[in-house]
Amino acid sequence: MGRSPCCEKAHTNKGAWTKEEDDRLIAYIRGHGEGCWRSLPKAAGLLRCGKSCRLRWINYLRPDLKRGNFTDDEDELIIKLHSLLGNKWSLIAARLPGRTDNEIKNYWNTHIRRKLLSRGLDPVTHRPLNAGNDNAASDAAADHIPRISNKPAVVIGFRSASEEDKSTSGSEESSSTAAWRLPDLNLELCISPPFQQQEPPLMPAKREEEEERRVQGLCLSCSGAAINVVGNKECKCRDFLGLKTGILDYRNQ
DNA sequence: AAGTCGCACAACCGCCGCACA
DNA sequence: CTGTGCGGCGGTTGTGCGACT
Numbered sequence: 087m088g089r090s091p092c093c094e095k096a097h098t099n100k101g102a103w104t105k106e107e108d109d110r111l112i113a114y115i116r117g118h119g120e121g122c123w124r125s126l127p128k129a130a131g132l133l134r135c136g137k138s139c140r141l142r143w144i145n146y147l148r149p150d151l152k153r154g155n156f157t158d159d160e161d162e163l164i165i166k167l168h169s170l171l172g173n174k175w176s177l178i179a180a181r182l183p184g185r186t187d188n189e190i191k192n193y194w195n196t197h198i199r200r201k202l203l204s205r206g207l208d209p210v211t212h213r214p215l216n217a218g219n220d221n222a223a224s225d226a227a228a229d230h231i232p233r234i235s236n237k238p239a240v241v242i243g244f245r246s247a248s249e250e251d252k253s254t255s256g257s258e259e260s261s262s263t264a265a266w267r268l269p270d271l272n273l274e275l276c277i278s279p280p281f282q283q284q285e286p287p288l289m290p291a292k293r294e295e296e297e298e299r300r301v302q303g304l305c306l307s308c309s310g311a312a313i314n315v316v317g318n319k320e321c322k323c324r325d326f327l328g329l330k331t332g333i334l335d336y337r338n339q
Numbered sequence: 340a341a342g343t344c345g346c347a348c349a350a351c352c353g354c355c356g357c358a359c360a
Numbered sequence: 361c362t363g364t365g366c367g368g369c370g371g372t373t374g375t376g377c378g379a380c381t
Contacts, residue, residue, distance in 0.1 A: 102349075102375080124366065140367075141350065176369060191370075192348050 099133045103142055107132055111139055112147055145188045152184030156193055164190060164198060169212040 099107070114130035120143070123136035132139060156164075160182060167178045175187035175194075182190065199209040206215050 100351075122366085135351095137352090137367085138350075144368095145349075173370065187369075188349080196347055 098127075098135050098138070100138075103134075103146075107134065108142070108147060111143060115143060115147075141188075145186045148186075150184055151186065156185075156197070160185070161198060161201070164194065165202065165212075168194065168198075 103111075110130050110132055114126065114132075118129070123140045125136070126132075126139050127134045127136055130139070134142075163182065164178060167181055171177050173191075175191045179185050179187040179190050194209075202209040202212070203215070207213065208215050
């Protein structure tokens with residue numbers, strides 16, 4: 087029993103959006119807000135699938151989009167976030183006001199990958215290309231090595247100095263990742279939720295949740311000041327990695 | 340001027356997780 | 361508890377355009 091398609095494909099337009107379609111979509115959302123994407127196309131008089139409308143709105147038509155070139159600051163922020171989060175484009179985009187996950191994903195694949203390669207860094211692992219296994223590094227650069235669980239390769243910065251000491255004497259993880267240092271990544275995340283070495287493995291969904299909480303729970307702008315760690319709530323300083331950022335939440339506008 | 344190539348980015352596809360009945 | 365519908369996400373593809381030969 088297959089799932090029904092998200093829309094009646096036979097009667098939907100595909101490909102590039104026309105000006106008229108854009109206008110209809112904008113007018114409808116202005117009038118009714120973002121709601122049920124599935125029913126939106128019909129209500130707005132569009133021969134498009136709901137997903138397509140959502141994508142078009144989020145990636146192109148939203149009024150709070152920046153458009154235009156990425157700044158150097160944004161470049162560096164993306165690189166840092168990618169080293170922490172991996173290919174979690176939506177999480178990365180949430181830290182870059184006016185940028186969409188799709189835009190960042192495209193930008194990564196076209197610009198930043200090359201930028202990292204030119205720095206001698208593997209864009210997948212953020213490790214130096216000539217570090218360790220040469221074959222592995224070059225293969226990874228060619229995208230032949232799948233990232234393990236799509237998780238960030240680097241966990242640096244989430245440990246205190248004392249944790250660091252502990253880890254040097256211990257686990258496999260310490261030898262495989264913590265022993266290595268990302269040269270240009272210094273987030274000064276010296277405070278953190280307690281590092282739980284013996285933490286039982288999380289279920290995949292929980293793991294992702296936890297991952298997000300780790301990032302959210304740390305204010306990366308306040309040089310790790312503990313006062314800004316407020317559980318899984320955003321720090322109110324609105325200053326992320328040195329960039330003034332509003333946390334993007336167009337849904338509440 | 341015509342053809343080819345590579346880049347940039349918009350759009351699509353398929354899967355997953357969550358909410359709900 | 362299970363099945364279904366929906367929104368959301370990440371990977372991939374398609375297409376337009378400029379640079380180059």
